Amino acid sequence: MNAQQLIQEAEDHMAKSLDAAKRELSGVRTGKATTSILDSVRVDYYGTHMPLKQLANMSAPEPRLLTVQPFDKGAGPAIEKAIRDAGLGLNPSSDGGIIRVPIPQLTEERRKDLVKVVRGMVEHGRVAVRNVRHHTNDRLKQLEKDGAITEDEHKREAKRIQDMTDASIKKLDDLLKTKEADILEV
Numbered sequence: 018m019n020a021q022q023l024i025q026e027a028e029d030h031m032a033k034s035l036d037a038a039k040r041e042l043s044g045v046r047t048g049k050a051t052t053s054i055l056d057s058v059r060v061d062y063y064g065t066h067m068p069l070k071q072l073a074n075m076s077a078p079e080p081r082l083l084t085v086q087p088f089d090k091g092a093g094p095a096i097e098k099a100i101r102d103a104g105l106g107l108n109p110s111s112d113g114g115i116i117r118v119p120i121p122q123l124t125e126e127r128r129k130d131l132v133k134v135v136r137g138m139v140e141h142g143r144v145a146v147r148n149v150r151h152h153t154n155d156r157l158k159q160l161e162k163d164g165a166i167t168e169d170e171h172k173r174e175a176k177r178i179q180d181m182t183d184a185s186i187k188k189l190d191d192l193l194k195t196k197e198a199d200i201l202e203v
Contacts, residue, residue, distance in 0.1 A: 018156075018160075019160075019165065019166075020157065020160060020165075020166050020170060020171075020174045023153055023156055023157065023160070023174070024153070024174060024177055024178065024181075026153075027149050027150070027152075027153040027178055027181065028181060030149040031146050031149050031181055031182070031185045034142055034145040034146050034149065034185070035142065035146075035185055035188055035189065037142065037145070038138060038139060038141070038142030038145075038189055038192065039192065041138045041141075041142075042135060042138055042139070042192060042196050043056070044056055044057055045131060045134065045135055045138075045196065045200070047123075047131075047196070047199040047200050047202075049077075049080055049081075049120070049199065050077040050079065050080055050081055050082055050083045050118075050120045051077055052070075052075040052076065052077055052083060054083070054105060054107075054120075055069050055070075055075055055083065055085070055100065055103075055105075055118075056068070056069075056070065057103065057105075058099050058100055058103045058105075059099065060072055060092065060095050060096050060099040061095055061098075061099065062092055062095055069085070069096065069099065069100075072087055072088060072089070072092050072096060073085045073086055073087040073088060073092070073096060073116075074086045074088070081119060081120045081122075082117060082118070082119055082120065083117075083118040083120065084115050084116070084117055084118070085100070085109070085115070085116040085118060086114060086115050086116070087114070087116070090114055093111055093114070093116060094111075096109075096116060097109045097110075097111055097116055100116070100118060106121065107119075107120070107121075123200070128200050128201055131200045132197055132200055132201065135193065135196050135197060135200065136193065136197075139189050139190070139192065139193040142189045143186055143189055146182055146185045146186060146189070147182065149182075150178050150179065150181075150182040153178050154175055154178060157171050157174055157175055157178075158171070
């Protein structure tokens, strides 16, 4: 493996770490209705656990309300039960073919707890990015030791890795600021 392939691999891993952090953060409830809140809900549908988004259309017609419209009307009670049992603090109600899921107002204490949780998620993302940097730098040292690259190339590529790390961590910090603002907004 040459230095260019190593840098490309590191860039891919950092991008995957960012995507994973974004996915995790999207599942945190902010008090506003977004369909991503229900991404983790799995429904027991005729003996098979399926993601909710495969069984129904979801939308957020109002800031404090989600609607879930099952493709199969018979799946309604199972979907309601899955949302109720998902540990999200949501209480769905059905009126015919549409399940309404009101999003309750977050208390100040709960908002502060969620901010701590979000900070932990972002820190986990930072650690993942730093681990990619560390692993790539170790492999660059090995390439230099093996004579595959010169000392100057090693220093230049290590600087590129550091720049990529800094950019990724800045993106994570921006995600954190945005999510904190969403959570703390009343």
